[in-house]
Amino acid sequence: MCRSHAAVRGLLREIVEAAGDVSVADMEAGLEHLSRGTPRHTDLVLSVVEPYYRSLETGARVVELARELGVARVHVVANKVRDEADREAVDRFCRARGVDLYAVVPHDAAVLESDRDGAALLDGAPGAPAVKALADLASRLLG
Amino acid sequence: MKIAVAGKGGSGKTTLAATLARLFARQGRDVVAVDGDSNPNLALALGVPRAQAESIPPVPRDVLVDRTGEDGKKMSVLSMPASDVIARYGITAPDGVRVVVMGRVGHAGSG
Numbered sequence: 350m351c352r353s354h355a356a357v358r359g360l361l362r363e364i365v366e367a368a369g370d371v372s373v374a375d376m377e378a379g380l381e382h383l384s385r386g387t388p389r390h391t392d393l394v395l396s397v398v399e400p401y402y403r404s405l406e407t408g409a410r411v412v413e414l415a416r417e418l419g420v421a422r423v424h425v426v427a428n429k430v431r432d433e434a435d436r437e438a439v440d441r442f443c444r445a446r447g448v449d450l451y452a453v454v455p456h457d458a459a460v461l462e463s464d465r466d467g468a469a470l471l472d473g474a475p476g477a478p479a480v481k482a483l484a485d486l487a488s489r490l491l492g
Numbered sequence: 493m494k495i496a497v498a499g500k501g502g503s504g505k506t507t508l509a510a511t512l513a514r515l516f517a518r519q520g521r522d523v524v525a526v527d528g529d530s531n532p533n534l535a536l537a538l539g540v541p542r543a544q545a546e547s548i549p550p551v552p553r554d555v556l557v558d559r560t561g562e563d564g565k566k567m568s569v570l571s572m573p574a575s576d577v578i579a580r581y582g583i584t585a586p587d588g589v590r591v592v593v594m595g596r597v598g599h600a601g602s603g
Binding site: 355356357359360361363364365366367368369370371372373374375376377383387390391392393394395396397398399403404407408411426428429454460463464467468469470471472480483484486487488490491 | 493494495496497498499500502503504505506507508509510511512513514515516519521522523524525526527528529530534536537538539542551553555556567568569570573574575577578586587592594595
């Protein structure tokens with residue numbers, strides 16, 4: 350089924366407003382779903398980045414746009430971080446751009462393996478380091 | 493708390509969104525996960541079996557109807573309560589997360 354970005358935004362807004370306690374929306378890869386109406390149905394934007402330049406650039410643009418729109422909380426989450434050099438590169442970029450690096454999720458072969466096997470990460474590798482990092486993130490976000 | 497997860501394709505945003513949704517549910521929260529990506533695979537990442545995940549119908553577009561507001565502006569409103577949309581089109585994923593799929597976005601003019 351095909352529909353316009355405007356229609357998806359409308360649906361998203363209505364559904365999220367009716368959702369009970371917590372809603373988590375997996376958004377379009379680009380910025381199409383961020384619009385002037387976004388803050389009315391979004392308390393928090395998580396901008397997921399990988400430790401390479403173009404991903405960081407996109408992530409920083411998401412942060413800037415979400416801020417301009419007036420979203421109350423905007424955080425960067427660095428994913429697939431392999432080592433200290435990766436972490437420092439992300440950290441440096443975020444400082445230079447004035448964005449908040451909120452959480453770091455390590456590169457984790459278990460994530461790729463779960464993906465490959467079509468299993469949810471929590472089912473395929475409940476003890477994986479990435480899961481530990483996400484559990485920490487989850488409790489900080491709602492804590 | 494209404495959270496939107498954004499990122500480039502391949503950044504792992506879907507895995508991250510799905511895992512957070514289930515972790516929130518395990519904390520006792522009532523969680524709705526919304527797949528707003530034009531290549532929907534959030535249900536699979538949540539642990540819904542593939543056959544079931546692929547058979548989830550996107551929310552049909554006729555649940556949104558055009559109305560003209562008092563200011564003369566056109567707006568889209570739901571033809572049924574949103575909670576009914578979630579109940580009717582959503583499915584329940586592991587840990588009790590309800591997942592709703594928005595569906596693909598067409599090119600300009602086709603949507």
